Amino acid sequence: MDFGIYLKLLIVVIIKMMVKRWVDGILIRNMVKAKKRCGLYNDSVEGISFKNGDWVELSYSIQSKDLVLYNGNYNYGRKIGKWDIYWNQVHQSSKIGGGQFGVQLSNNSSIKIGQWIELRDGYCQDSKIYNCGEYKKGIKIGIWDIQFQEKIIGGGSYDVGSKTGKWIELCDGFYKSGYGSKEITFNGEYSNGKKIGKWTEINLKNLHLRTIYYD
DSSP: OOHHHHHHHHHHHHHHHHHHHHHHHHHHHHHHHTTOOSOEEOOOBTTBOOEEEEEEEEEOOTTOSOEEEEEEEEETTEEEEEEEEEEEOSSOEEEEEEEEEEEETTTTEEEEEEEEEEEOTTOBTTBOEEEEEEEETTEEEEEEEEEETTEEEEEEEEETTEEEEEEEEEOTTOEEETTEEEOEEEEEEEETTEEEEEEEEEETTOOEEEEEEEO
16 A cells, blocks of 8 residues: 555544544533433443443434433343433533333343334434334334424334335435435335335425336
8 A cells, every 4th residue: 555545544543533532521521510420330240241220322423513312221231211312412402302111021131112203324413304103012013204304204104013005215315404405205115014016216396306116
């Protein structure tokens, strides 16, 4: 590898590490000021430690100064009870989602139950997308809505964890900002979790982009 390219890559890696340490430092200072902790581990059992009690878990990227926080309880490494999701910006924090965890008796693991508001992968300021629906014994059931900017713009139904019937789905990287947008949806039908028949790709201005057919 050319030394100049290697040096540039090394500088990028170092900068990313410095940014991560800086963000972590801010988080720790803010938690200390708020008299909060990330969480505690119980005494080890056969050499293994488990998360226990009240925890605050973090999700962030170095591209954003805003954070997503997950707050709830652990019992010997299992999430239990109510878990809340918060959007933590520079000057304020607001609850944006969450739901309940139960226990799967067959293997003593955590499972989602009841109504949930989940964040879509890639959640950020310009892509605040929520998946809202119900879990039964850890499996999605019934109608699930996809919400964006406090409006339902997609969704469909689950039958024992598999998508079924009519669905409206969003493209990867769906967003809208003051500088541009990518607001494309796919409209079609599922059977036993598989796409079937005619699917239409459109944007939110109802402009038809293309049609795709599935067996």
